Amino acid sequence: MGDRHSEMSVLVYIDYDIDRKLVRRESLSLIHVAQSLTESLRVSLEGLVVNSPRVAKQVADLGLFTRIYDVQIENLREGVYDPVTYAEAVTEVCRARDVAVLLFPTTLRSREIAPYVAARLSTGIVADVSNLYVDEKGEVISVKPSFGENVLAHISIPGRRPKIFTVRTYLTEVTKGDKRTEIESIVLKRTDSPRMTRTRSVNIEDPDTAILPERSTVVIGVGAGVLPENIKLLREVARRMGIGLAATKKVTDRGLLPDKFLVGESGKLIRPRLYIALGISGAPQHMTGVKESKIIVAVNISEKAPIVKQCDYFVRADANELIRLLVERVLG
């Protein structure tokens, strides 16, 4: 595996859509966290792409990384995928190189691979961190919200290398940088035949689905105070008006909306220009995901709900009543 580089790095695992060969926005959205970490640690910023020279080139062209590892696996065609082969590839690169910190985005494929890599390397992993910093002793500290307990936990992984974190960030458009990115190809040998093969992959895009919360400048959020039948109606209203839909954990846990609409600690972080919170009490678990919205309007039946102090406009009303009127007005 090539020459051993002596310099240390912060390495970002670049997740991409395996079938379309496109970089997932989540992979690049953590670049700000990664950059500030490399500056504090005075190490270089590197990226790792498994089994797609095309994606490696795409990322290298952005000029954000010092080096991109274009990791290929012997006899594995582009588009062939199984999580363990990919995890083993990441593991091998970490064993051969001096990786101080390994960052993963929070896409589902990354959340599958990251803990596997951590255990293979006998190192620590912290999930869903919102920020990373270096303390006065030079230790990398992650900040992990744990809002069930209303706390931010600061967690380190002392004395281990690499320290592994999955990073939950705002989805951002990435502007091109001016770094000259070196692409380093690494070809890994396969030690045994794969024990798992992906035999089918089908896109199930639903044309009638509501707009995702990160895709709109205006978002309506639904909480436990909204009746299930009204969530259905609101979904239609939001789609018709071209505005995004968001949900609290109580709503997605009940299966009333899919997880892709979940906003907050364990979901997405959004910053729309206008956020309309319907029947949402204002638990930190959810509010952390919308706190950077420009305007927050809350409709809640109780003026004692915590959201009252966290919004710009408060309407004291049953959100279900308001939805009924909104439906009448928009859907006719």
Place this chain on the structure above:
Amino acid sequence: MLNVVLLVKTVVPVVSTVKVDEKTGTLVREGVPTTLNPWDYAAIELCLRLKQEYGAHVVAVSMAPPFAKDVLDDVVGMGIDEAILVSDRAFAGSDTLATAYVLAETLRKVVQKFDLVVAGQEAADSVTSHVPAQVAALLDLPYLYYVTNITHCNLVDKTIRVERVLEDENRVEEYEAKLPLVISVAKRQTYVPVSPARKLMSKIEKKVQIVTNRELGLSTDKVGLAGSPTRVVKVENYVPPQRACTVVDKPLREVVEWLLELIRQHGRQAQ
């Protein structure tokens, strides 16, 4: 014969009742009521189906303080064959890696023979999804997350076909794997009732085996706090950012018009 291990976890139903140990930064679990992780029910349902369709033998395994035995009697009461509670003071304070190590060693040393390990997608209280992946990695087994269905299982050549949904990519995938394999089952709101008679039998026939570190013989620097690479450095109270709030005191019909105007002003779909 299909030998299945079911990994289950006990969780604290209302997380805000938990205290954080100021010295170690870990959760104080003593004296706090625990229940079965709600996302484990989907895994239990799948195991019960494997019993029905393939005559599988299912052993539930959980690492928890001794009071979790009752939850495991419940699990047997739901129709799972037997259970192992892995419990030892030495394991207290384990992070996900140390927990996975204890579970992997229990599978290796106590369960010994297994074809499939089934877990829930995540614990409702910590939501990391780490442990099943780490158990797989430590046992050198393939792992698949977000599984929605086992579509076929061939007991002769020991292969399995599973389906999973990656919601963030709107994608359904199918995988074929050689057993043994570790899977975690996509979360779904479901419930498996406990048969009181079966639970009673579980207690009488001692279907829940307690395993301590006497049986496992794990080095104490690989378990508990000492065996956990992650350290909680500090815990700070979170104060949500406050905003100066204007109360909108209008009839609801007018509120709707005002909202529609606000939406018009700020609405432009990003993409």
